[in-house]
Structures are given as C-alpha cells and as structure tokens.
Amino acid sequence: MSDILASDNTYTEEEKALLVRLCELMIPASENRPSAAEPELFKDILSRLSTQGSVLKPALATLAALSLDELPASEQVTVINQHREANPAFFQTFESQVIQAYYAHSTVLTSLGVNAPSPYPGGYDVQETDWSLLNPVRSREPFYRKLELEE
Amino acid sequence: MSIEPVDVLIIGAGASGAAVAWSLADTRMRILCLEQGDWVNPTNYPSAGPGYETRNDFAIRPNDRQLDVDYPINDDDSPVKVVNFNGVGGGTILYMAHFPRFHPSDFRTRSLDGVGEDWPIDYATLEPYFAENDRMMGVAGLAGDPGCPPKEMQLPPVPLGKLGERIAGGFNELGWHWWPSESAIATEPYDGRDRCLNLGPCSSGCAQGAKASTDITYWPHAIRAGVELRTRCRVREITVDKKGMATGAIYYDEHGVEHAQKAAVVIVACNGVGTPRLLLNSVSTAFPNGIANGSGLVGKNLMLHAMAVVQGQFESRMDGFKGPIGCALWSKEFYETDLSREFKRGYTMEIVRGSGPTSTALNGMMMGMLPWGSEHHDAFDQLFDKAGSIVAVGEDLPEEHNTVTLDTEVVDSNGIPAVKISYTLGENSRKMIEHAGERAKEVFNAAGAIATSPTISSGVSSGHSMGTARMGTDPSRSVVNEWGRSHDVKNLFVVDSSVFVTSAGVNPTSTLQAVSLYIADSMKKRLSNLFD
Numbered sequence: 164m165s166d167i168l169a170s171d172n173t174y175t176e177e178e179k180a181l182l183v184r185l186c187e188l189m190i191p192a193s194e195n196r197p198s199a200a201e202p203e204l205f206k207d208i209l210s211r212l213s214t215q216g217s218v219l220k221p222a223l224a225t226l227a228a229l230s231l232d233e234l235p236a237s238e239q240v241t242v243i244n245q246h247r248e249a250n251p252a253f254f255q256t257f258e259s260q261v262i263q264a265y266y267a268h269s270t271v272l273t274s275l276g277v278n279a280p281s282p283y284p285g286g287y288d289v290q291e292t293d294w295s296l297l298n299p300v301r302s303r304e305p306f307y308r309k310l311e312l313e314e
Numbered sequence: 315m316s317i318e319p320v321d322v323l324i325i326g327a328g329a330s331g332a333a334v335a336w337s338l339a340d341t342r343m344r345i346l347c348l349e350q351g352d353w354v355n356p357t358n359y360p361s362a363g364p365g366y367e368t369r370n371d372f373a374i375r376p377n378d379r380q381l382d383v384d385y386p387i388n389d390d391d392s393p394v395k396v397v398n399f400n401g402v403g404g405g406t407i408l409y410m411a412h413f414p415r416f417h418p419s420d421f422r423t424r425s426l427d428g429v430g431e432d433w434p435i436d437y438a439t440l441e442p443y444f445a446e447n448d449r450m451m452g453v454a455g456l457a458g459d460p461g462c463p464p465k466e467m468q469l470p471p472v473p474l475g476k477l478g479e480r481i482a483g484g485f486n487e488l489g490w491h492w493w494p495s496e497s498a499i500a501t502e503p504y505d506g507r508d509r510c511l512n513l514g515p516c517s518s519g520c521a522q523g524a525k526a527s528t529d530i531t532y533w534p535h536a537i538r539a540g541v542e543l544r545t546r547c548r549v550r551e552i553t554v555d556k557k558g559m560a561t562g563a564i565y566y567d568e569h570g571v572e573h574a575q576k577a578a579v580v581i582v583a584c585n586g587v588g589t590p591r592l593l594l595n596s597v598s599t600a601f602p603n604g605i606a607n608g609s610g611l612v613g614k615n616l617m618l619h620a621m622a623v624v625q626g627q628f629e630s631r632m633d634g635f636k637g638p639i640g641c642a643l644w645s646k647e648f649y650e651t652d653l654s655r656e657f658k659r660g661y662t663m664e665i666v667r668g669s670g671p672t673s674t675a676l677n678g679m680m681m682g683m684l685p686w687g688s689e690h691h692d693a694f695d696q697l698f699d700k701a702g703s704i705v706a707v708g709e710d711l712p713e714e715h716n717t718v719t720l721d722t723e724v725v726d727s728n729g730i731p732a733v734k735i736s737y738t739l740g741e742n743s744r745k746m747i748e749h750a751g752e753r754a755k756e757v758f759n760a761a762g763a764i765a766t767s768p769t770i771s772s773g774v775s776s777g778h779s780m781g782t783a784r785m786g787t788d789p790s791r792s793v794v795n796e797w798g799r800s801h802d803v804k805n806l807f808v809v810d811s812s813v814f815v816t817s818a819g820v821n822p823t824s825t826l827q828a829v830s831l832y833i834a835d836s837m838k839k840r841l842s843n844l845f846d
Binding site: 188189190191193196236237240243244258259262263265266267269271272275277280281282283284285286287288289290291292293294296297299300301303304305306307308309310 | 364366436463475476486489491493510513514515646670675690698699
C-alpha cells in the first residue's frame with residue numbers, strides 16, 4: 164500500500180485505508196473481473212480522488228466511526244447505504260470517480276470484449292447486414308410529400 | 315501573417331464556412347477565414363486513448379468543456395441544451411454524421427400546413443447543391459428510400475449491426491417505414507480518407523478520419539486553392555462605414571492582441587447561436603441594435619428541434635458499442651403532416667447504438683440500478699450492451715419568443731458578451747414529442763425489448779440551432795434575402811443555419827451546407843453587381 168499511496172498527500176493513512184475498503188465494498192472481485200481495491204486500480208482511483216478532499220473528508224470521518232471491519236461484509240454495505248441520504252455529495256463524487264477509473268481499466272474492458280485501452284486503432288467488425296430485412300419497405304411507393312401534386 | 319485587406323472575409327471555419335470558402339476559391343479572390351478555435355489533431359481524439367468516454371475536452375456542451383476557445387452559453391432557460399464545437403470543422407468535429415436532407419415540404423410549411431413560414435427558395439433549387447455537397451463529404455447510404463426524394467450515394471450504407479437489425483425487425487412487425495441512415499461516413503476509402511473502423515464514439519471526434527468533418531473534407535481543398543485560414547482569431551464585431559457598408563472585422567489573436575481586418579465582403583458562418591451573437595455585438599451609429607438587424611429579427615425564431623429520446627433494453631448483448639453510434643437506421647413513417655394527429659409537421663426516428671462501459675455504469679448508478687457489493691457485476695452485466703435508443707428529431711416551429719440574446723453579465727476570455735438562450739417548446743412540439751415517445755416504445759416492444767424507458771425530452775442536446783437570421787424576400791420579416799445577403803448591409807452575407815426559415819424534422823448539416831454552396835454560387839453569378 165505504501166507504494167500506491169506515496170505520491171498522494173490529500174488523505175491520511177487511515178483515510179486511504181478506508182477508501183480502499185470502500186472500493187472493495189463497492190466493486191468486489193468476481194470470477195473474471197478485479198476488485199476496485201486492487202492496487203493498480205486503486206492507484207488510478209486515488210489519483211482521481213486526490214482533488215476531491217474537501218468533498219470526501221467530512222463523510223470519511225463519519226464512515227470511519229462506524230467500525231465497518233467489525234461487521235460482516237454484507238452488513239457493511241447496508242450500513243454504508245444508510246448514510247447515503249445525509250452525504251449525497253460524497254456518494255455522487257466517490258461512485259463517479261470509482262466507476263470512471265474502473266470501467267476504463269484495460270483488464271475490465273477486455274473482460275467485456277471491449278478494445279483496451281481504446282477503440283482506436285483496432286476498431287470492430289460489425290456483422291454483415293441482412294438487407295432482405297428491407298424487402299417490406301422496398302415494396303412501398305414513395306410517400307414523401309411531392310409538391311408538384313399539391314400545387 | 316498579413317493584415318492586408320482581403321476581398322472576402324469569412325467568419326467561422328465550420329460546416330458552412332468551409333463549404334463557402336471552397337466554393338468561392340475558384341473566383342481567385344483573396345479569401346481569408348477567421349476561426350476562433352484551432353485545428354484538431356486526430357491523435358488527441360478520446361477514442362485514440364484511455365478513458366475515452368469521459369474526456370471533458372471533447373464534451374459536446376461548451377459549458378462542460380470550458381476551453382479558452384469556448385464562450386459561455388446560458389441555456390438554463392431551455393429544455394434543449396446547446397451543443398457546439400469551436401475549431402476548424404466546427405460542429406462537424408463532434409456531430410454523429412447523420413446526413414438527411416430537408417424534404418420538399420419543409421420549404422413550404424405555411425402554404426401546405428398553415429404553420430411556420432415558406433422559404434424563398436425550394437428543394438428543387440437546392441438539389442444540385444445537395445448533390446455537390448454529398449460528393450465533397452461522401453455520403454454512405456442506400457438508394458431507393460421511399461421516404462425521401464431520390465438521390466445518389468457515394469458509399470455503401472453503414473452496417474446495422476445486431477442492434478440495428480433487431481430494431482429493424484420491430485419496424486417491420488409494425489409495418490412502418492425504416493431505411494439505413496444516410497451518413498457522412500466513409501464506409502470505404504474516399505477522397506484520401508480511410509474507411510470506418512466502427513470505433514463507436516463518433517460524437518467525440520473520429521480518430522480514424524472516416525467521419526466527414528470539414529477539416530478533412532472541404533478545408534484541404536480550399537487551402538490548396540488559395541484560401542487563407544487563420545486560427546485562434548476570435549472576431550468581436552463586424553465594422554461598418556458611414557454608408558452602412560461592412561468594412562471588415564475586429565478580432566483578437568491568440569495572444570489577445572486586437573486587430574482590424576478590412577474586407578470588401580463579409581460572410582458570417584458562426585451557427586445559429588454564434589451568428590446572432592456576433593451580429594448583435596456589432597453595434598454602431600448606423601446599427602444601434604446590431605448590424606443587419608433592421609427587422610429586429612436577429613436572434614429571434616430560434617429553433618432547436620423537439621427531441622424525444624426513449625431507451626430500449628434487450629435480453630442479450632447487442633454489440634451496440636460497435637459501429638457509428640448515431641448512424642444505423644431511421645424512420646420517416648411520421649415525417650409528413652397527417653391531419654389525424656394532434657400536431658402539424660412531423661419527425662424522424664433515428665436509432666442510436668449502445669453506450670460504452672463507463673457511460674453504462676454511470677447511468678446505472680444514477681438510476682439506482684447498480685448496487686454496491688456482490689450483486690454489482692451481475693447488475694452491470696444486465697445493463698451493459700443490452701440497450702439502444704430511439705431519438706425522434708421533431709420539427710420545431712419558428713416562434714419569435716425563442717431567442718438568442720447577449721448576456722452582458724457574463725463574458726468570454728476576450729471580454730465579449732456571452733449568450734443567453736430563451737426557449738420553450740410550443741404546444742405543437744409537446745404533442746409531437748408525446749406522439750414520438752409512444753411510437754418509439756411501440757417499436758422497441760415490437761422488437762422484443764424487455765423494458766423501455768420513459769420519454770426524455772428535457773435536458774437533451776440537439777446541436778441544431780436554426781432560424782436566428784432567417785432568409786426571406788420581405789426585409790421587415792427576414793434578416794437576409796433569398797441568396798443570403800443582408801437586407802440592410804449589401805456586402806454582408808450569412809450562410810449558416812441561422813438563415814433557416816423552418817427546422818424540418820431532420821439533422822440540419824446536409825441542408826445548411828447545400829444552402830452555403832447555393833449562396834456562394836449566387837454570389838459568383840452576381841460578382842459584377844454584388845452590392846446592387
């Protein structure tokens with residue numbers, strides 16, 4: 164953790180530890196996708212959050228007082244959500260930044276079949292179109308309004 | 315960089331400025347274009363790098379971008395938000411390249427349906443210019459659409475993809491018209507540009523160069539023909555002499571230094587918001603209410619399009635992030651006026667492909683559909699790549715109370731007043747939106763969607779700003795004449811969608827470029843008596 168956090172001075176060590184925990188709770192690992200708390204991902208997330216200290220720190224103090232680690236994981240999320248209404252700016256900012264980092268990460272993109280790190284230059288193949296779908300429409304007479312008939 | 319007088323000064327290097335510059339180049343007149351923004355380097359487009367979905371520097375709304383080349387736009391009082399791009403290419407840098415033409419009836423709404431006004435020109439007059447513009451931009455499509463007048467396509471249509479075919483099936487189930495979109499996208503190599511790679515996010519710029527933006531279509535040809543394009547030059551006002559003729563413009567260069575550029579002819583090409591802004595800010599003794607504003611109509615009759623958006627959710631992945639996001643298929647089923655409906659005129663339904671992962675997740679989180687914890691990934695998988703949208707572009711009627719005015723309390727980085735948009739959807743538009751939303755849901759249901767969203771019509775962005783310097787033969791009811799010349803200032807022309815009399819139910823770029831070419835040609839035919 165010290166490697167990840169060395170360049171960031173916005174948050175205390177305790178606050179950073181709590182942010183890691185929150186990332187893990189928000190997006191845990193699955194069979195083929197990483198947790199948002201994985202070091203490489205969290206480094207991106209923390210970089211984004213480093214400019215949001217004034218928004219996040221007050222709520223972090225509140226959440227730190229909850230002693231989340233003493234609760235089962237499933238209850239931790241429930242308890243956190245109980246503080247959503249009182250801390251809208253925290254949740255909006257934290258969730259937005261975590262998502263923007265997580266769903267732009269190459270590992271996550273690759274798991275979704277999306278080009279990583281960017282669409283270009285690889286591009287995508289789109290299936291050949293079955294133009295016989297147009298047959299019902301081709302049989303229609305032109306129906307745009309022709310002014311010659313009106314005047 | 316010369317500050318010698320020029321024959322023609324064009325203000326704005328976007329869709330219309332590029333077209334008129336190219337057309338006038340063959341006169342061999344000395345032509346200068348001033349553009350407040352800069353050239354875009356394709357390697358800077360978001361789709362060429364990580365985090366492409368959330369880059370603010372290519373956000374479609376200038377209020378989100380807040381670059382130094384942007385000017386503030388107060389659109390708080392408008393349900394439709396203003397979209398633009400300030401740079402070489404203008405709005406074509408960020409548009410989705412949908413390229414329909416106005417219909418013949420769009421030029422005769424007063425005569426045919428008793429609403430709006432008639433244009434002083436018609437589709438037949440513009441037809442050769444539509445064709446010329448299509449050749450310059452390169453239009454991909456399929457001939458034979460019964461919903462539109464016949465035309466030639468340069469390129470095969472963009473592929474529908476899994477999502478497009480599914481939705482096409484829905485239209486077929488209902489017996490409604492649909493057709494592959496006409497798109498200014500090179501589906502095969504064209505005019506030195508390589509073919510589309512189906513990257514997806516056309517609306518943040520095309521890193522491949524397949525999408526036809528004027529920085530890579532018209533401008534290379536115009537510059538080779540001798541047109542000078544000067545970037546980072548923000549025009550503050552158009553100047554006039556004691557006789558009421560335009561003499562050129564005052565502009566700030568990239569260092570903020572003021573310059574006076576003299577010109578024999580001034581052509582304004584700054585879009586439906588930027589053009590009235592410039593005209594209203596060009597105040598003089600001769601024109602205390604802004605240059606060319608003898609009618610009082612500069613900035614009025616703003617049309618932004620009535621937009622209705624419905625999202626449909628499917629049970630399986632649709633490959634919606636593959637392919638040009640805004641171009642797949644469209645429907646003209648409800649385009650022309652049908653007196654059995656509660657509104658006049660109509661709309662085009664346009665299918666928009668799916669969002670990328672970040673956009674899907676952000677939207678899902680906002681909608682409360684993406685929980686924290688062990689259910690997060692399954693919930694995301696239910697959302698991602700299983701949705702598409704139908705966007706109905708509805709004809710907006712010209713109403714004088716819909717306006718672009720100067721916001722003198724807010725200025726841009728050069729101290730030039732910002733703009734305020736005052737806009738409300740009229741009764742006709744509201745009924746049209748309601749109708750379009752319900753029809754879109756019918757299409758999705760017929761296509762087998764498992765859910766549809768409510769109709770969204772507020773907070774949408776259209777990027778279509780029209781009508782604020784409209785053309786006409788009556789100087790008391792229009793700003794420019796039937797070939798784009800100001801009624802009040804005989805050497806001042808407007809060529810962008812400000813001159814539109816009606817908005818039609820389609821994206822405006824094809825038509826505004828055709829109008830620009832028509833105006834340029836009209837000027838060329840009258841060079842010996844241009845100011846008479």
